[in-house]
Amino acid sequence: xxxxxxxxxxxxxxxxxxxxxxxxxxxxxxxxxxxxxxxxxxxxxxxxxxxxxxxxxxxxxxxxxxxxxxxxxxxxxxxxxxxxxxxxxxxxxxxxxxxxxxxxxxxxxxxxxxxxxxxxxxxxxxxxxxxxxxxxxxxxxxxxxxxxxxxxxxxxxxxxxxxxxxxxxxxxxxxxxxxxxxxxxxxxxxxxxxxxxxxxxxxxxxxxxxxxxxxxxxxxxxxxxxxxxxxxxxxxxxxxxxxxxxxxxxxxxxxxxxxxxxxxxxxxxxxxxxxxxxxxxxxxxxxxxxxxxxxxxxxxxxxxxxxxxxxxxxxxxxxxxxxxxxxxxxxxxxxxxxxxxxxxxxxxxxxxxxxxxxxxxxxxxxxxxxxxxxxxxxxxxxxxxxxxxxxxxxxxxxxxxxxxxxxxxxxxxxxxxxxxxxxxxxxxxxxxxxxxxxxxxxxxxxxxxxxxxxxxxxxxxxxxxxxxxxxxxxxxxxxxxxxxxxxxxxxxxxxxxxxxxxxxxxxxxxxxxxxxxxxxxxxxxxxxxxxxxxxxxxxxxxxxxxxxxxxxxxxxxxxxxxxxxxxxxxxxxxxxxxxxxxxxxxxxxxxxxxxxxxxxxxxxxxxxxxxxxxxxxxx
Numbered sequence: 001x002x003x004x005x006x007x008x009x010x011x012x013x014x015x016x017x018x019x020x021x022x023x024x025x026x027x028x029x030x031x032x033x034x035x036x037x038x039x040x041x042x043x044x045x046x047x048x049x050x051x052x053x054x055x056x057x058x059x060x061x062x063x064x065x066x067x068x069x070x071x072x073x074x075x076x077x078x079x080x081x082x083x084x085x086x087x088x089x090x091x092x093x094x095x096x097x098x099x100x101x102x103x104x105x106x107x108x109x110x111x112x113x114x115x116x117x118x119x120x121x122x123x124x125x126x127x128x129x130x131x132x133x134x135x136x137x138x139x140x141x142x143x144x145x146x147x148x149x150x151x152x153x154x155x156x157x158x159x160x161x162x163x164x165x166x167x168x169x170x171x172x173x174x175x176x177x178x179x180x181x182x183x184x185x186x187x188x189x190x191x192x193x194x195x196x197x198x199x200x201x202x203x204x205x206x207x208x209x210x211x212x213x214x215x216x217x218x219x220x221x222x223x224x225x226x227x228x229x230x231x232x233x234x235x236x237x238x239x240x241x242x243x244x245x246x247x248x249x250x251x252x253x254x255x256x257x258x259x260x261x262x263x264x265x266x267x268x269x270x271x272x273x274x275x276x277x278x279x280x281x282x283x284x285x286x287x288x289x290x291x292x293x294x295x296x297x298x299x300x301x302x303x304x305x306x307x308x309x310x311x312x313x314x315x316x317x318x319x320x321x322x323x324x325x326x327x328x329x330x331x332x333x334x335x336x337x338x339x340x341x342x343x344x345x346x347x348x349x350x351x352x353x354x355x356x357x358x359x360x361x362x363x364x365x366x367x368x369x370x371x372x373x374x375x376x377x378x379x380x381x382x383x384x385x386x387x388x389x390x391x392x393x394x395x396x397x398x399x400x401x402x403x404x405x406x407x408x409x410x411x412x413x414x415x416x417x418x419x420x421x422x423x424x425x426x427x428x429x430x431x432x433x434x435x436x437x438x439x440x441x442x443x444x445x446x447x448x449x450x451x452x453x454x455x456x457x458x459x460x461x462x463x464x465x466x467x468x469x470x471x472x473x474x475x476x477x478x479x480x481x482x483x484x485x486x487x488x489x490x491x492x493x494x495x496x497x498x499x500x501x502x503x504x505x506x507x508x509x510x511x512x513x514x515x516x517x518x519x520x521x522x523x524x525x526x527x528x529x530x531x532x533x534x535x536x537x538x539x540x541x542x543x544x545x546x547x548x549x550x551x552x553x554x555x556x557x558x559x560x561x562x563x564x565x566x567x568x569x570x571x572x573x574x575x576x577x578x579x580x581x582x583x584x585x586x587x588x589x590x591x592x593x594x595x596x597x598x599x600x601x602x603x604x605x606x607x608x609x610x611x612x613x614x615x616x617x618x619x
Contacts, residue, residue, distance in 0.1 A: 028054075028061035028106055029087075031079040033146055035068035035232045036225075036264050041075035046098050050078075053102055061106070067233015069146030071116055072386035079146070080105065089116045119403065120389065123353055136403050138365060140373050141189075141349040142389045145233030150268050153275040156236040162281055164355035165240050168247055169287045172355075177248040178204060181351070183359035185371030190216055190307070190344035191422065191448045192524070193370075193437040199341060203249040203331040206339035211251035213242050214335065216312055216344040217258035217265070220304035221420030222471060223379040224451035227345035229387050230375075231258070231265035234349065235272035239295060241348035243282065244355065246293040249341050254295040257312050259302050269297060304421070304475035307449075308523050309334075309342040311477065322477045323523035344449065346375055366392030370436030374447065380416075380454035381408050390435070397431040400454060411456040415539070419448030421468045421475075422528035424535030425461060444535045446528065460557035461540040462547050466494040468532040476525065483526030486517040490533060499560040502548040511537055556618055559603040563619045566607075568593040570615035577607035577616065 032038070032047040047063060054061040071077045074091025080101065081087040090101060092114050104110040120137035139145075148155035156162070168177050182197030203211060215238060219227045231238065242254040258266060273295055276282040284292045298316050306312045306321040313335050315321040334340025350372060354362045363371045370392035376399065379385055383405035390399060396416060400406065407413050415425040418435075424445035426433070433439050437447050455464065469491045478484040490513055493506050514530030514537075521527045537544060546552045553561040566577070566586075573591040578584075585601040588594030596607070608616040 027083070028059060029079075029081040030061060030063045031066045031146070032063065033067070033069045033071075033075065033077045034065035035145075035229055037068060037072045038075045038077065039264070042094065043076035046076050046078065046093050046095065049095050050098050050102065053099070057102070057107075059102070059106065064149045065151070066147060067145040067150050068229040068387055070120070070142065070387040071384070073384050074114070074116055074386075077116065082106065082109065085109075087118075089118065090114050091116045123357065136394065136398055137388055137390055138373050139389050140353055140362075140365075141230060141237075141346050141375050142233075142387065143353065144237060145229060145387075148234065150233050150235055151271050153236060153272065153279065156234070160356055161236055161352075162240055164352035165243050165247075165281065166287055167355060168244050169289045169291055174204060174248045174250065177244065177355070180354060180359045181248075184354045184362040185359075185366070186347065186350055186354065186362065187370065187437065188343060189346035189350070189374065189449065191419065191446065193447060196343060196347055199331060199343070200245060200248050202329070203251075203339050203341040206332050208333075208338050209250070210253060210338060211249055212335045212338060212340040213245045213249065213251050213254040214309075214312070214316070214330075214340055214342045215242055215254070215256040215258075215348055216307065216309065216342055217256055217262070218300045218303075218307050218312060219344070219449050220259070220302065220307050220475070221422075221449055221451040222468075223377060223453045224420060224449055225377045226375040226387065226450045228262050228265050230345050230349050231262070232268055235265075235269045236276065237352055238269075238345055238348045239272055239276055239282065241351035242295060243286065243293045244351055245341055245343070245348070247291055249339070251339075251341070252292050252294070254293060255298055255316060255335070256295060257298050257300055257306075257316055260299040261302055266297065266299075273297075303477070304471070305477045305523070305525050308525055311523070312342065313340060320477070322479045323525070325522065346450070367434060367436045369438055374435065374450060376450045376452045378404050378452050378454070380452075381411065381456040381459070382406070382454040383408055392436045393434040395432050395434055396426065399435070399452070400431070404454065407454065407456050411458065413454070414457050414459055415455045415461065415464075415536075417445075417453045417455070417464070417468075417532070418451070419446040419528075419531070420451045421472050422446060422524065422531060423448050423451075424531045425455075425464065425539060426535075427539045444538060445531065458555055458557075460498075460553050460555040461536045461543050462494065462498055462553070463555075463557045465532045465536045466491065466498060469494060469529070472525070472529040476529075480520075480522035480526060482517045482520040483522065483529065486513055486521075487526070487529050489513060490517070490530065494533070497544065497547050498553070498558040500547070500551045500558075504548055507537070507541075507544055507548060552619075562603050563598055564596050564601060564603065564605070564607055564616055565619055566594050566596055567615050567617060570613050572613055572615075574613070576610045576612065580606045580610045582606065 051063045069077050076093045077091045078093050079087050079089050100112050105112045120139050121135050178200045186196040187193040282294050300306050303321045306315045308323045311321040311323045330340040366372050373389045375389045417425050430443050473487050473491050476483045496502050514534045517530050571593040578586040585597045
């Protein structure tokens with residue numbers, strides 16, 4: 001127990017030193033969001049520039065990197081804290097603006113354009129406070145993202161890091177830990193929504209050994225980047241949670257299965273694992289106890305089907321990533337045929353606060369059957385693209401208009417796709433639907449891992465369904481016929497409709513075949529793959545009807561149904577359209593109205609682009 005006391009004292013000293021240091025600090029503090037989105041927008045150049053300028057101008061300042069702050073639409077983003085001032089977040093920071101921030105705000109405390117209002121509450125705030133409620137967001141899984149340096153374990157420890165693990169090993173039995181997770185009401189954030197505590201309990205009761213803890217970091221939904229952002233911004237939270245899960249179920253081995261397309265997340269995970277080993281937080285006799293636990297990484301090749309836990313396990317074993325029939329479930333027979341607990345990144349990120357702040361605290365947030373918060377990646381035709389975390393039960397209206405800032409260019413909202421290729425498209429009538437597992441399923445969609453893509457009137461819903469189905473066809477493992485063949489036939493019907501060759505019978509075939517695929521496919525990928533088609537048929541049938549009967553795409557997306565037409569009254573016969581048509585589809589004499597041959601036209605739009613008299617329109 002002497003080793004335990006020594007290690008706990010070391011952690012407490014680090015926390016105390018950090019607190020005292022922060023209280024005593026008088027210098028300027030600058031945090032730069034250095035996640036993938038920020039780096040791609042030039043954040044590294046901004047960070048280097050500011051550090052150099054502080055040296056040149058003899059300004060006492062500390063510049064550090066953080067993970068994603070969530071404001072992906074405003075990258076690069078930085079947080080600046082002046083002595084005795086509240087932190088201020090600036091967006092759209094290029095080198096010129098960084099220079100203005102240094103000269104005006106930091107030197108003279110003058111405001112600079114581009115300040116982003118803080119729109120979320122932290123887990124330490126009073127969640128019943130009216131001001132907190134108006135912010136709409138509560139960060140639990142994202143509590144450290146954009147706050148700490150993900151490559152510095154001291155930063156994590158300074159935010160109560162590894163205290164949950166220490167408490168579990170020294171004060172709580174494995175059964176009590178599992179009971180706390182069960183009482184919290186935490187459900188799997190990977191899409192299935194299975195109760196996390198129950199999954200842990202089943203794995204603990206399995207008698208075979210050794211057991212394994214697996215973190216599913218293989219998010220593959222188009223437009224989804226929640227798990228990547230957590231690993232890039234707060235890798236230690238997942239490491240700590242996996243160790244807690246290992247203690248609870250009786251496992252000594254952990255594996256993070258992560259897609260190889262996440263190089264920054266992989267790099268920071270490796271750094272974090274190495275740091276945890278150095279401090280004795282991974283490896284042998286953690287906290288001086290008999291508990292031993294370590295983690296290794298396995299890389300996925302980006303197969304969407306490997307998000308399904310049995311396919312993921314087969315890929316980890318070096319086999320083809322194909323799902324198998326359940327039961328047996330991985331909790332009984334998983335990796336190498338041994339009991340395996342699989343949770344995704346976001347699920348694990350919620351575990352440490354549940355242990356430190358209590359199951360009742362977590363269960364007080366959210367809705368009756370869906371507790372806590374959910375992280376969403378907002379994308380599509382919305383002003384504030386980025387990462388958000390809202391309490392379960394928040395409405396789509398609040399997410400899209402309050403947090404997301406509404407639709408781009410003041411256009412009309414049309415639909416929102418939740419759950420990725422496995423989800424469905426929800427419409428205006430669903431805007432006041434509380435977001436939780438059960439309500440989304442009842443509305444014809446699903447939670448999924450957290451992708452949320454917003455669409456406006458410029459989107460064609462038939463083309464959207466076709467896009468998602470094309471993705472599913474490409475990603476199907478091919479093991480079962482309903483998914484392998486059925487989705488291919490669905491896609492062919494949609495392709496036929498978008499090319500103007502569809503019939504009313506095709507619409508019936510879409511619905512019938514979609515329901516058969518749902519009922520007969522082997523795994524969740526196939527069982528949910530027709531959802532985009534079926535939900536758009538239900539909510540946007542008139543668009544399908546127009547494609548089939550009127551041979552018209554109201555959004556002008558399906559090129560085969562578009563016609564470029566020259567308006568005689570406006571055409572002056574300047575010949576610009578004819579000269580730029582790549583297939584010579586435009587005929588006419590100089591200074592006389594021209595005509596487009598619809599049989600030759602390839603709908604490239606070059607004629608409309610070159611016309612200076614607004615004489616060409618689409619129909």
